[in-house]
Amino acid sequence: MEFELTEAQQALQDAAVRLARDELCDDMIQRDAERRFSREGWKKCAEFGVQGLPIPEEYGGSGADPITTIAVMEGLGYGGKDSGLIFSINAHLWTNSIPILKYGTDEQKRRYLPPLCDGSMIGANGVSEPDAGSDVFSMRTRVEKRRGEYVLNGAKIFVTNAPVADVFAVYGTMDPRLGPMGICAFMIEKGAPGLRLGKPMDKMGLRTSPMSELILEECVVPESARLGREGRGAEVFNCSMAWERACILASCVGVMRRQLEQCIQYARTRKQFNQPIGKFQSVANRIVDMKVRYETARLLIYKVGALMCQNRSADMDAAMAKLYVSDSFVKSSLDAVQIHGGSGYMTEMEVERDLRDSVGSMLYSGTSDIQRNIIARGLRI
């Protein structure tokens, strides 16, 4: 059992911290207020290699293993403030690049993976619908086969990256009665006839990550746009979610470390009643809880990475990590605001934004309740 990153992994994480700290934090308060996505930040991350981390070199990536990928994401969260940008990169990686790598034809891999890795193409994921959220396979978007082509009709919501995306992973059903076995996945490019954006969706947090609805009206796509086998889109989606649940909260662990250090510093220097507030047990205890949450969250995330590195099933461990880290992230974000008092509630202090950003972690990639269902299934109860 090894609890340390290798020298190379640590060096890469340190570089990611510097990238995030030096290049991704500009004008953060304003960009958050304006809900502005940073294409510049996206490009800088791509130049660093973030978007190509788990993708083999032959397709433009670096072939990093899951632990290395998690380490970089943790570094970005620790060094940076733009959790929205990192969330967008996560969506791009886990819902586009990884499923294409696993289920794509050779042509699809060569067409999409290099530009997805170098950042010139942005991917979005269209799966959720108004009546198909946690019960995702009850989706109503219909897929009909006509003369060798597929015709899609329906509407997707919560489509992260949609307003800036060049390609969309889209799911629909050929027959709702078939449940998961009727689902098909497609890669559809921006500008395809019948594909258009719906209204933008504003959010409580992660505001620099753009989101909108996606409308499909007689959207005709060739058979070559299908990802995976006909009727096996659920497998593609499950693959996507397996990676997403494992890795999407790594940056949140980094944020938890940053919050912890910021709170310790504040508790040492902020004085009330003629002493540093850290001397008050109620404040110290909050910071202790933040420390314990950070350490345990980190262990869970890296355990999932280690299992994936060994090609072992990580479904239940990823669900446990997702459940625990998201819950801990929200609690620690709230503690950080409380420790900073009234100042922590003010935008200028840049503490409250983490709290707003944290809440989504209990909802995206499967709500906490869905994670509990997965864990219960893993326990065979």
Next chain:
Amino acid sequence: MSPEEIKSTVRTHILAEFLPGEDPAALTDSTPLVSTGILDSIAVLGLVTYLESKFGITLEAHETDAQHLNTLTDIARLVQSKLSAA
């Protein structure tokens, strides 16, 4: 592969994956799996993936409903028809 061998292999898998702790004798060749909820829709997806991998067959979407997968007998019939056609 005989139907009995197929049923035995699949029975072992279902007991381990979906019915841990159950009396193996309770899972007969005619025990309804889908219609009684022993296999929900997600479990069916997992079973189909298992059958394809284990027996080297390909199942179509219309072959993954309760009519084809409801009992061990149904499953063995489906698998054997695929193996015979290969």
